[in-house]
Amino acid sequence: MLRLAIEGQGHTVIEARDQPDAVRTMQQSRPSLVLTDLRLPEGDGFGVLRAAKELDPQLPVIVMTAYGSIQDAVAAMKEGALDFLAKPVDPDHLLLMVERALAQRRLLTEYILLKEELATRRGAPLIIGEAPSLKNVISALQRAAGTDATVLLEGESGTGKELFARALHALSERSDGPFVAINCAAIPDNLLETELFGHEKGAFTGAVARKPGKFELAHRGTLFLDEIGDLPIGLQAKILRALEERRFERVGGTSSLQVDVRIVAATNKGLRMAVAAKQFREDLYFRLSVFPITIPPLRERKDDIPILARHFVERFCRDLNKKVATLAPGAIEELQRYGWPGNVRELQNCMERSVILADTDTIHARHLNLALHAPLQPVEAPNPWTSFDFSGSLADVGRRAQLEAERRKITQTLQETAGNKMRAAETLGVSYKAFLMKMRECGIE
Ligand SMILES: Nc1ncnc2c1ncn2[C@@H]1O[C@H](COP(=O)(O)OP(=O)(O)OP(=O)(O)O)[C@@H](O)[C@H]1O
Ligand SMILES: [Mg+2]
Structure with a gap:
């Protein structure tokens, strides 16, 4: 009857006749839960309980006791039983107890895993760089x-x-x-x-x-x-x-x-x-x-760029189960020439993309996709005053000068951030909204 009730909930049930049979079965099939009578033809439920705890201290064991034998139930709980059921067993009560025991066990397993993960993360993170x-x-x-x-x-x-x-x-x-x-x-x-x-x-x-x-x-x-x-x-x-x-x-x-x-x-x-x-x-x-x-910033410690790049390539290749790729000299040169407005995070993303794009085990400059971004060398700006419009009142000239200065500053910042307006606004210390308004005022696309 118990077997039918539990299988009806989608669980698998393995039966054992007595204590020696139960011990053998537990060792072989590693159950998630043990349900045992206290009286058995050979040995008893206490023996099963002890064997279960020896196998796995967290294994939940529920004992069934004869109606009225509360001492036995207390003794079993003291030995580590999770709970007890008085006979005759009410199937609904049994199922509730089984589900609760299994849920608790799942939580415990998750908790142990999380704790382990936390412990490995607790170690000091690796900071790469020699600069x-x-x-x-x-x-x-x-x-x-x-x-x-x-x-x-x-x-x-x-x-x-x-x-x-x-x-x-x-x-x-x-x-x-x-x-x-x-x-x-x-x-x-x-x-x-x-x-x-x-x-x-x-x-x-x-x-x-x-x-x-x-x-x-x-x-x-x-x-x-x-x-x-x-x-x-x-x-x-x-x-x-x-x-x-x-x-x-x-x-x-x-x-x-x-x-x-x-x-x-x-x-x-x-x-x-x-x-x-x-x-x-x-x-x-x-x-x-x-x-x-x-x-x-990364651009001020260019020697660290290849070190970090190799570190990231190694990591991403390992993550993707690829053979660790090497960086071609041309690729390293290009990495060092680039300005890295997004610093190490941008380099990390770039290396991840390159590892995915590279079909051989060498990463070449073309895999980096850097040429698409900001110009490598700033263009020499002409003297702004030679072509400056000095007409009108002092206030007019002042306003015009301010606008021109702002326009140049914004253009330059946008180049440095590879067109990222959010980051440009941050760099310039204004809100994103104010930045967009300024751009419009200065006639920048
Ligand atoms: N010296 C370093 N060695 C190894 N990894 C690094 C190093 N510096 C940064 N990283 C990695 O670069 C990424 C960005 O770092 P982090 O998130 O700490 O930057 P942040 O300064 O907080 O950036 P943000 O201002 O955008 O929040 C992370 O994945 C981090 O592990
Ligand atoms: Mg951060």
Whole structure:
């Protein structure tokens, strides 16, 4: 009857007559769940339970006991049984218990796998490069790792800010604690506060349960505030207080929480400029830049380009199960001549594309597809004043000069970013919208 009920749920059932038969069967077929009577013709359910636990301590065992023998049930639970069923067994109760036991086991397996994956990731990430400027950054990072000081990582997009933040955490005494990242630019302003500080149940419509924020989650670990330059001015005061006092309130909460976190912030725009433009609080800037580290752009460490390129080629070939390709000298030359506005990330993407495109085990310049992008050498600009229109009032000339300067600057930036308007706007320190309007005003396509 039990067999029929369980098979009816789509499971496979293997029967055993007594303890020796059960032990043999468990060893051979590795079941996901064991259901055993306590009384058996030979041996007993306790013997089966012990054999099961020896085979796999996580193997769930459910015992069936005679009606009223509660002592037996307690003894079995003490020996590690997951649960017990009193006879006569109610099939619905049995099925519920089986499903629950199997679900729990699946969760446990997933949990163990995740934990293992986490442990392998916890090792310090590999930072590739030999350039003296990069070596300086690495040694600064090692020095900072020994302290709890707030670190500000500055660098263009794709230079490795997140990579360095993770490395800093891995090298620090907090490496056993969590590394929690939040991207201030990617989260809408109205959600950022609850993301950072959490909220209480009922703090606003939709807050059906208490939710911890990133500050709490990072307790005893590192909190990585990515793109800190995009933090709305209203939130900057709250962050400042959280940094100064290591204390904050959840949204909708009254009691303040104390946390122990090390802060690492990153930005790809000049924060000092944002301070000057009154877009970023000066006091917060000083608080964040206790230990500033600037990661140099790839074009300023050209010798690292081939090293990184080979590293990425090796990795992508391995991922794609290809024989590791070599880079032709012509390809390396072209890589070094290119400006890499997207830095290491762009190089990484370029190498991935090349590995896919190359049909032989050599990557040639044509596989890189770089010629399509920005011109390799900037064109020599003619003296702007020789052809400048000086007619009209002083104000007219001033306006015209400003527009011309802006036009040149925008054109040049667009060349550097290979036509990427978003990145050009970032580089120029204006919003995307303002940038598009400026382009139109200057008559740039
Ligand atoms: N020195 C390096 N060695 C190996 N990999 C690197 C190095 N620098 C960057 N990378 C890789 O390049 C990619 C981009 O790095 P990361 O995401 O850390 O940059 P970022 O500065 O945070 O960029 P963004 O400003 O666009 O967020 C990642 O895949 C990273 O692993
Ligand atoms: Mg980043």
